[in-house]
Amino acid sequence: MPFTPFHLGPALLLSGLAPRRLDLPTLLVASVVIDVRAALVVFGPLGGPVHGPLTTFLGATVVATLVAGAALSLPARLGGLADRVRPDATVGTAAVAAGALAGAWSHVLLDAALYHDVAPFFPLAGNPFLVDAFGLVYGACVAAGLAGAVLLAARYARSARTDTS
Template sequence: MPFTPFHLGPALLIGVLCLRWLDLPTFLAASVLVDARTTLVFFGYLDGPLHGPLHTLLGATVLAGVLTAAAAPLRPSLDPVLDWAGLPQSTALGRIAAAALGGCWLHVLLDATLYTDVFPFAPVSTANPLFGAVGPLTVYVGCVAAGLLGVGLYAASRVDLLTLADAGSA
């Protein structure tokens, strides 16, 4: 997995860069939700391989559909928080669905570079051509760097928005 919270780094960066097209809360949730089953296996609540069916592009797609169905009616309740954070977004179903699919697939593709038991193309193939394409340290450092860059971009956008708001009131 890179340890589940690490997935939030790339998700935050991509989410901030793609605010126009992706629903940020759904994208962030999707980027970690793939590890729900993994967490249950890790703590002994489920048996089976650590990375199972949700760590395939097919499984992640099904999960994205479930997340979209769950998030669509709930998402408008987050509008006050997003408005306060300076991230107002449309709650269009297409944005939510794209965010769910993108976040789930991002998770699978990151994990596929690290773990031998992730088979992104199952059930069609048990090959994992992504395994070892990038070293573990590079993935983890990249996740942290992406998160920091995402926070920096968000902060910079807030400063620009506040500066513009102040200039308009003068």
């Protein structure tokens, strides 16, 4: 997607549906970090196709592994910042790993739905997810983001009431 923030919509919804199973900060980072390479292609320093090796399930799995490793190795001070956006104060390794994988793979699925140059199952050719319906996919991303924000807001409100009781 040329506008990376659209990837945050499905990430928010996924986290809202499974907040204890998917770590929100890790999920959000993993859902957009893949576009760093695409931005480097679009804006100059890298050559090649915009949707390259990271926009495959294999490449996204490597990215997810790196994101999860980075999230799990954050110093306590930085980890405390991430805790502020988590609906639940404690998060385990499995939730961080699952969040990273869900974020990275959702990125591949969204890009595969829109772009002819995405080969999600590389080294196999083809893209079975291509729908080529930009308005539909962007609209679904916005709707998912709104629904996810409502779910997370309700969870935060419940958590705040529990903390003050």
